[in-house]
Each structure stands twice: as C-alpha cells, then as structure tokens.
Amino acid sequence: MKPDAANPAVGAGHVNPRPRMGFFTDTSVCIGCKACEVACKEWNQLPAGKLDFLAMSYDNTGALGASTWRHVAFVEQPTPAGGVRWLMSSDVCKHCTEAACLDVCPTGALFRTEFATVVVQPDVCNGCGYCVPACPFGVLDQRAGDGRVWKCTLCYDRLRDDQEPACAKACPTSSIQFGPLDELRARARHRVGAVRAAGEPAARLYGADAGDGVGGAGAFFLLLDEPAVYGLPADPTTSTRDLPSMWRAAAGAAAALAAATAAALLGGRR
C-alpha cells in the first residue's frame, strides 16, 4: 500500500510506515463488562490499583491513569419516562494526529510508531512530567513509586506480531474495534447513521474528524450524548499549535527585559 502524506508516521520520518492503525470504540454496544480493562492490565502487566469504592455507579476505576489504560465509564441518566438510561463507554488514549504529549516530550521517550500510534519508551522516560498537563484528554500520568509516565501503547508489541490489541481481542460485543483507521472511519460513518435512525438522534462520532483541535484521533468513539457526559473534553486542542505565537510573545518579553535593563543602567545619566 502506498503511504499517504496524511499519515503522521510519514511526518515522523518512517520510510516504511504501516497503515495507520486505531480503535473505533462504539459505545452504543458497550455492556460495561470491563473485559477490556482486565485484558489490558493482564497483557501489559500493569500494577493493580487500590481496591476502592467510588460511588460512581459501577465505575470503581475512576479515570485513565499510569496503570489504567482502558477505563469504562458508567453513566445513569434519568429518562423522561421516569426510568434510567445506561451509557457505558470504554475510554483510552486517543493517539492524536497532532499529539501534544509527543511534541513536548524533552527526551524523545514519546515517539510515533510505524503504525502512527503514540508510545512512551519506559527505558527512556525520566519522569519530567511535561506530557501530563500537555494532554488535552488527561490521559498520561506519572506512576507513584516508579516515577515514569505511562499510557496506552495500542499494544505496540502485539501489533508488531500482527495481533490485535488485548482490549479489542477481549471485547465480547465488538464495542472496541481495531483496524486500519480509514476503514474504521468509513465503518463508523455508516454506523452512526444507523444508530441515529434506530432512535438515538444525539448519536455522534467523537475524534473522527481530521479537522478537529488535535487533527483527528487514532482512537475515536461513537457517543450517544455530549462528550462531557462521558468525561471527555468538548473541544480538545493541541497546545503546540500556538507555539509560534507563544515563542513570539516570549521574544517580545525578552526584548522588553533587555530594554528595561538598559533603561535602568542609562536612566540616571544626564
């Protein structure tokens, strides 16, 4: 297959990129079984979390973190008829086209793979923590007692052996679908139309638009309500997009500092 210019793996310098791989998480068929969370923990040998009761419906995981690379959200919505509607969604790193974490990493520990996914190299990361506030989705975090930052690798090791990621493999309802991103996007466009027609007019794709603030996500979602309901930012933006203007502002301030110093030194002279 001819590599296309839109593939961020090409931009990252891969001469033989593979097709861009990603996740399409169709939350309309998620049943909240958390098999993805468990499979991810097992395959990636992630440390267990604290056994906790969060009083957040069936969600006792809470959020994505250094040792939680899939997180199933549970939302109980009151319906006009007096019942409850369940929303369940398995969240994951978005593997952004324009990844702020990757841009700001000062060691090169974060890199773009040949599958155009974004991966932290644990043997390089020195735990500077810059990617943590840089991520507009709050995905990355520093692992306590370890010091390094960890996140979903989209099972880079399995991909290199032509295996699908552990979460997608474990998902019993195909809510988590893995494959070449362009195929997933085409499938998702078809699916969202079908879900709307079936009586969910608020159904929408999240992260599937290459024109959004992160250039489109490698892991995108079909949601049944506003992103904020699932704990997702409504308008995530890669902060490095503003870097030229930020460096210009800094240059102006640096010039002002030099000018103020000169003025202070020369000010008393007549």
Add this chain to the structure above:
Amino acid sequence: MNAAPSAAGAGYYGRPVLKAPVWKWEIPAYFFTGGLAGASATLALGARATGNPALRRGAAAAAAAAAALSPPLLIADLGRPARFANMWRVAKITSPMSVGTWVLTAFAPAAVGAAVCEWRGRLPRSARLLEVVAGGLGPVMATYTAVLLADTAVPAWHGARRQLPLVFASTAAASAGAAAALLTPACAAAPARRLVVLGVSGAVAASRAMDRTLGAQAVHHRSPEATAATVALVAGAGAVAFAGCRPRRRVVGVVGAALTLVGAALERVAVTQAGRRSALASR
C-alpha cells in the same frame, strides 16, 4: 470540590478532564532561580558596558549563585533523577522544556564560570566571553519557562500565553535588581534599584492584562499567595526606591530588596498553583 456542581457543568461525576501537573515545589523554585539568574547575568553584562564594576560583581554573583542552584532543582523534581542526562538525547523546538534544557546547558556553566574567573582573578578574557554568553542568554532564561507553562492544555496557563512571558520577565527583572542591590555597595546600585521599580511595575501591569484576557479562568489566579506576592513586590520596590543610597535608610533598602525577592518567588508559586487549580476544575 469547592464549587457546587451544576447539572450542565458537573461532567462525569465532577471529575476533572485534565490531569493536574505532577511538578513539586522544585519547579516554581526553579522558575524563580532561573529568572533571577538570567536577568542578573544580563544586568552584569550591562554593568560592564556602562562601566560600573561594583554592580557588575554584585549582579554576576547573584547570577552565578542562582544558576548553580537551578540544575539540582530540576533534577530533583524528575521522577527518575538518575536519568537526567536523557534530556540531552534530543533537541526539539516543539518542546519548550527541550529548548530550555539546551539554553540552561549553555547558560549555567557560563554564569558560574564567569563568576569563578572573577573571584580567582584568572582568565579575564574567558571571563568576559562567558559573561557575554550568560548575559545574552539571560532574557531567554527569564522567559522560556512561561512558554513551557503556556504550552499545555491547562486553561489558566494556555489562556495566558500572550501575557505570561511578560509576567515572568518582569518578576525576573525585579528579583535581579533586588539581588544586585543587596550584593552591591548602595551608591553603585542605583541602576539595580531602578530595575526593581521597572520590574515590579511591569509585573503588576502584565498580571492585570493576564487577568483581563483570562476572563472566567482568572479566578484561578486569585489566591492568598498571589496577593502576598503583589504586596511583597510593591512594598519591596517602594522601600528600595525610598532608601536610595542614604546610609541612614540602609536597613529599609535591605528589607525592601529581600521583600522583592520573596514576592518574585511567591509570584511563581502563585502562577504554578493557579494552573493546578484550573486543571482540577476542568470538566
């Protein structure tokens, strides 16, 4: 946590969308020492150019001391301090931290080396070259850290991206003036005192501009430490200006300079904490 959750703004069980920065006290401390070192090195270079050797020595000593403190602070904050050298694996213009690493790598040895040559009375030509390197990089040292904060998803930082460099440059100038005023015979330190006044005026103006731009996010920049920083900076600058080089007001001048330094340090703490609050409030 503090605000009552509204149905629309509560998001997912009131959980923040963003992760709070993991940086500990060493990072705002470095914002202070790095800014102080940078602005002091530039002041020292300017003092040489204007023929004020006493001020040059005072400012160079402040630059060297603050520059020497900076790398240990940064290394101590790493999750894996033993891997600090990985910062030199790459040079990335997209990472303000990488840019800062390389600037500090050139700046800190130059600032310390210039002062050591001066004290030992050796290698005057090398000392002058190092002074130029440190003085030239000084304004970068004082401002890149603002880009580092602004280049994140944190609303109270990213939203302030136009003004934050000016806030940092101004407080750096004020702290450099104050440190030089402390380390220089009073009657040679008039330019340092003027720098304190200019820096504090700039910091107050830039902070106000920042609040106006931030709109609703400005609430995160209001805190006891921010108020204390402003009070200390303004009172310090007033005292420094009032004292001048009059021997009978020497104590007032020293207290004023010390207050200015405290205010400049508190300002960095306040800005850092504002970012943490705004990240935790994100829905």
